[in-house]
Amino acid sequence: MMNCNANKCIECTVQSCAYHCDTENYCSLDRILVGTHESNPTQDQCTDCKSFRKK
Numbered sequence: 001m002m003n004c005n006a007n008k009c010i011e012c013t014v015q016s017c018a019y020h021c022d023t024e025n026y027c028s029l030d031r032i033l034v035g036t037h038e039s040n041p042t043q044d045q046c047t048d049c050k051s052f053r054k055k
Contacts, residue, residue, distance in 0.1 A: 004028050018053040027051075 004021035005028050012020050012027040019028045033050040041047060 012049075014049070014052065016055050017049075018055045019051065020055070 004023070004026075006021045006024050006026035007029060008026060010027035010029065010032055011025055013025050014020055015022070017027075020026075021028055029051055031051075034047055035050040036047050038046040
C-alpha cells in the first residue's frame, strides 16, 4: 500500500493483508471487525479479524 494511513490504535503484523501498512505494523482501516469461527471461543486462536482482505 503506497500511501498507507496507519491507524496507531490498530496494531497488525499480518503482512499478507491488503490493509497492512508495509513500513509499519499497523492497520490502515478506521475500524476492524473481530469475530470467531468457534461456537464457544476459549482461546485467542479462536478469534479472527473479519476485516482481513488478501493483498
